[in-house]
Amino acid sequence: MRALRTELPPDTEPMPRIDPAPSIDAAPNTADIAARYDVVRQRTLQLAAPLSDEDCCAQSMPDASPVKWHLAHTTWFFETFVLEPNEPGFAPFHPAFRVLFNSYYNGIGDKHPRHQRGLLTRPSMAQVRLYRAHVDARMLALLAQRPDLAGLVELGLQHEQQHQELILTDIKHLLAQNAMAPAYQEGGWSQPVQPASPLHAWTSHAGGVVSIGHAGQGFCFDNELPRHRVVVEPFMLADRLVNNAEFLAFIEAGGYRDPALWLSEGWDWVRSHQVAHPLYWRQLDGDWHEFTLAGLHALDPLQPLTHISLYEADAFARWSEARLPTEAEWELAAGMVPPADAASSLHPQSGGPDWFGQCWQWTSSSYAPYPGFATAAGALGEYNGKFMLNQYVLRGSSCATPAGHARASYRNFFPASTRWQFTGIRLAR
Amino acid sequence: MRALRTELPPDTEPMPRIDPAPSIDAAPNTADIAARYDVVRQRTLQLAAPLSDEDCCAQSMPDASPVKWHLAHTTWFFETFVLEPNEPGFAPFHPAFRVLFNSYYNGIGDKHPRHQRGLLTRPSMAQVRLYRAHVDARMLALLAQRPDLAGLVELGLQHEQQHQELILTDIKHLLAQNAMAPAYQEGGWSQPVQPASPLHAWTSHAGGVVSIGHAGQGFCFDNELPRHRVVVEPFMLADRLVNNAEFLAFIEAGGYRDPALWLSEGWDWVRSHQVAHPLYWRQLDGDWHEFTLAGLHALDPLQPLTHISLYEADAFARWSEARLPTEAEWELAAGMVPPADAASSLHPQSGGPDWFGQCWQWTSSSYAPYPGFATAAGALGEYNGKFMLNQYVLRGSSCATPAGHARASYRNFFPASTRWQFTGIRLAR
């Protein structure tokens, strides 16, 4: 999706930055980055393992991409940004792939139309696997000669991890269109115990003139920089995510029918799309169910609410006499929490820590450049910066986020109507 | 697509009709219809043989369906209209298929949304093959007991043949969206010889009060009945189809830019879609090429023009100081020609007879019921009749039409903007 700060911006010192040999926790040596390359690349294939070639080819909406396209595009990223400028005697695996698997880089040239990715029955899934293997071999050979490329390769791996999450959200959206409600991954689903829903507690924060943005030596994306000061008034945050039972109360109180609860644009959205419940909720014989990556299950009232738009998050907060946090508030509070990885359930779980690994949490902050933000030169500069308009920041990470990918300064962003990501709500006051 | 007259309409005797034991040329006995069932059903699978599971799953536009969907829907037709009302102890192969593979029969119930057929990655292609085998076995068992069902089964086979043609036109449309221009079937393409294009000749017909519509004992669809009298003024028809060289002259004369040549709706269509050439023509380095089921080839000037809308056919005719024939004129002239089957080229060929087996020929006739037309009772009555508005009749058959499926009274029909079928032009005066 979005891009690494690979070089120091020319004139913004002493901004936090990517080390010349960036690292996860510590600077990688050549062996480290090669091993990590292998692990991350294998993980992507493992995500496709439960799926047929047909599953991997289809596209359910313009915002979602076929799994096969994700497999090819992440490979294209390494071929285009690492091999092409650095490999002696570079020749492309297939000349047409430069166009077919370019996502949005105008600096690279033409692009296959985004909404027609599902029509790419050729190259076949088998050919795309071959493409991956081919590029992987050349990448490892190049890395052995060029340890200086480790930072750029790390960007490619972080990019691939972002697509790993999209593989799961996109296949979920596809399978949800099928009346047979097929599971991505059977099993591992326990029927809900249904105790009374305990109220969340409020945690107070003093605010002040504080700093946000990435600090330290590890990897970060360019949009997390520069670290800078902001004023934060005293605030309170809920100590857990909103759960299904609470959102059901909103529905039953007529929340979707009362314009006084909604932003003007949100109310238009509710009426034109006739929205009456979260994206994957379904009422069968009067009982609420939820479509998950494990198939269709009775709604678990204590599980974190997920797959709601910013419009719904904002309306629920207003109904709750609360509000959504700003991204600064969220980062300030979460900065004290070590990023915990999600369990392997592929659905948000109740009962444990939930700053990370359950649902991305909508904030009220428009996605905008930090003061002094600068993009990289060339096509990689398109990674993040050109999307900084009419999108909103989500913080945390979700049950679909790969292990090791989350941090408190991470800025995810989507338009306000987005629902197919694992989005959720943490209330503020 | 469209439906058999299976019963006599109550009050329109002595209309031509389907014999109680309908036949192709002669009434089939049980062995005949069983053998024919097997041949037609096998042919459908053969059409899918060159394709991967991925190819068979994708849908390139709402008007076109995935090959897998065609394989399942034609099977659903037998399961729903033959097995369900006649098989003792009938149980569906899979209850969800009743909805998933219903095309447009409101009388049967809900339908999977037409524009989302490409999202049905489940059932898999393998499961659909199993579905076909399962229904085939039950069909043959039932037929052995119930020779009286031969007429209804024949309708199912004619229906399947219509979908055989659609399999070819729909996969062509899908492959055409791929910048790599993959072939459905490699080989068999000879480079064009390019002699000067000989002018067509005009054949004169006396007209008069004549009869059109199906006559005789063989199968026909309900929309070909009743045979009835019409007045036809004296007319002339071209003795061959318009070819690519002739249409190229129209383009080079500015035909697509002169509103005086176009129907008002056609001119709006040209401008809003920026149409400047037939659907599958492409200009590469200044030379015209055509995408075919055998891949991309240099345009052959003598081949019949194909893949044009009624708007283009009408504008070309006006530019030629001619017009399109009415369906009565066409039937009158073609009635003297025995339907010849196409060669196996999967593209219109020049030089031979071309009333049948090359291109469907646009007429100026709106698709309307013949006087006294009546539909069958029940859902099968939806086969043809409900489409008799804002569509236009095409006559003949195309290179994609199965052998034995064509006849002079056959009425194909599509909206005026249709281009993905093998459509062509025969001029009239």
Add this chain to the structure above:
Amino acid sequence: MRALRTELPPDTEPMPRIDPAPSIDAAPNTADIAARYDVVRQRTLQLAAPLSDEDCCAQSMPDASPVKWHLAHTTWFFETFVLEPNEPGFAPFHPAFRVLFNSYYNGIGDKHPRHQRGLLTRPSMAQVRLYRAHVDARMLALLAQRPDLAGLVELGLQHEQQHQELILTDIKHLLAQNAMAPAYQEGGWSQPVQPASPLHAWTSHAGGVVSIGHAGQGFCFDNELPRHRVVVEPFMLADRLVNNAEFLAFIEAGGYRDPALWLSEGWDWVRSHQVAHPLYWRQLDGDWHEFTLAGLHALDPLQPLTHISLYEADAFARWSEARLPTEAEWELAAGMVPPADAASSLHPQSGGPDWFGQCWQWTSSSYAPYPGFATAAGALGEYNGKFMLNQYVLRGSSCATPAGHARASYRNFFPASTRWQFTGIRLAR
């Protein structure tokens, strides 16, 4: 709207035709045509008399035009087609008007966008009146010198009469958008007497090989020619139009909710537009009302049903176990009836003759050229011919049609979804 046959088509003698000195009932002399010019032009202004300048400027949908635009366009027609080629030293009243008031004549040049006619607050209504007076004076001066132009002027007057009807249907549509339901013309509305609705009777016709199309010396449009033979099977027509009570029974029987009654395209239209009653019917406190040019009134059960689409007409006929007539059937039956002019009620009335002067009657006939049809040379050839696709013929005339404008061979035409004209139903069998 649509155009005169002003010359003999080259090769279709002995077709009925416009006399070199065309006439209404008899050939006009110069004084006659000048007097008639004055009467028709005054009538147009009289239609605008009950309206404010604001009423005359607004456009309620792309298909309807502002009254002021009608006043200017009909004047533009005389200026462009009569004065410009014939007046010595011609200079336009205002050069911009050539574009502003061109309806659809590509042969004349650019056109102001059709859907933005309501934005033409300039020229003002006063300036348009001045434009009319100016052109009228020049027209009368020219006519005195050039009696040979009488045929062309007659076409302009017939054209103006068509727009007189549109002034009424278009202002009705505009006023209907206003929640205050203002009347075009107060008064003259009597509360309905509500006797039981008597059944209509069927009148039988023998059919045969008959001739349709205009015959005789009077004016006709080019689309009514050539008169030609057609085969008509024996048929029956209802002796009166369908009334509101009958259509209400269709609604109450669930007619709008049963797909089996509808053409496929009609059913899509019902669902996408959520149609549940005729265009101007409104239910207030449980009682049906109808918006009319005299304001909102309780629905009169015996009045002829009006403002329905061809989709609704066809579904109602199917529900009634009948069908719509073809245009040949209608013309054959109506040819025995002298065209009677409507009363001045501006709404269809029950109880009297209703072939003419109440509602235009939908036929099942697609609007197509008669055999041998030819258009005039030049821009006037665009009058009728270029609309002969995806439209359907209506026969008769309506309560809004000017006196003297109707005849049995007259072919009105509109798309199947049209409802704002005074459309109605006469059943056939």
Add this chain to the structure above:
Amino acid sequence: MRALRTELPPDTEPMPRIDPAPSIDAAPNTADIAARYDVVRQRTLQLAAPLSDEDCCAQSMPDASPVKWHLAHTTWFFETFVLEPNEPGFAPFHPAFRVLFNSYYNGIGDKHPRHQRGLLTRPSMAQVRLYRAHVDARMLALLAQRPDLAGLVELGLQHEQQHQELILTDIKHLLAQNAMAPAYQEGGWSQPVQPASPLHAWTSHAGGVVSIGHAGQGFCFDNELPRHRVVVEPFMLADRLVNNAEFLAFIEAGGYRDPALWLSEGWDWVRSHQVAHPLYWRQLDGDWHEFTLAGLHALDPLQPLTHISLYEADAFARWSEARLPTEAEWELAAGMVPPADAASSLHPQSGGPDWFGQCWQWTSSSYAPYPGFATAAGALGEYNGKFMLNQYVLRGSSCATPAGHARASYRNFFPASTRWQFTGIRLAR
């Protein structure tokens, strides 16, 4: 448009606030507010004086409203929010007006569809003038009895001033659709002198932890509160607005064709709307002209650029190796400048002070609530708050802003694609 803070929010003391007797410069007494009421209301009528009733009725796009509708809606505001809850024995002037002239207040009830305001030919302009006079008389009578309503009345007057600006921008948009390019106000246009365009200078600001938002006793809208602290890094602002010559250089350098200059959403907008110049620029015979409220004139290179979207403003800034200011930067810099009123030219003028009175200046700040923002109870709470999503803040004021309406803390807001307002660019670094 947007709403007053009329009460103290319950728990955010000591926030700046509206005085119980709010004032412009000083607290008004009853005579003052009544006199001011009269002046502001008269000014609205004066703006309509150059226009015909037809001009006042038309609506050129959904975002713009007819002048008559503005006249009625501003009156409706007083009738609904002041008279109805406070006048003894209140009866509405006309019951239908409650719906017809409600803009967006869901708390009041139904609304006439926004995009159909141009169809309201009734009530007539004369009736709307009567409506204004009627409400004015009742307002003055009520004010004499209820001096405590002065604050609420002041909100109504500020609201009316916002609509005074819209009257000018909306009528400009309407007249621009007319090929005759009519002027709202003839005269007063001097042909440009064309000296070389002097470069703008940069003014440096130290930034720091500063306060923004309204302070003091005068009137402000609720969205300007609470005044609060923000961190502003050191920055530079241009000392004048971008002018036409500078933007022309951007066009000639291919600015509209280079995706690297544009936000992703902006680039999509340029291509889908084929944007190639500011909204009202027109090239005639190779020379650039600009449509203004005084008609069409040769482009003046030194005049401030106006009528551009945020997309264009952002692309121009990037091309200039600069950026747009944040709203905090703008307010900090402008806070030192007394708001100067515009000249009466109705077009931005060069050469004088331009923080206020020329063009609204796009900022990079998303329109969001200030920390602690709270809305009023009831329908008036919808004034501003519900629009705080996917809109961007503009600062300053324009040549169409009424005298006395501007201040440094004023937050105007529109979607990024907005061009029909007098929008311009002040660069930052």
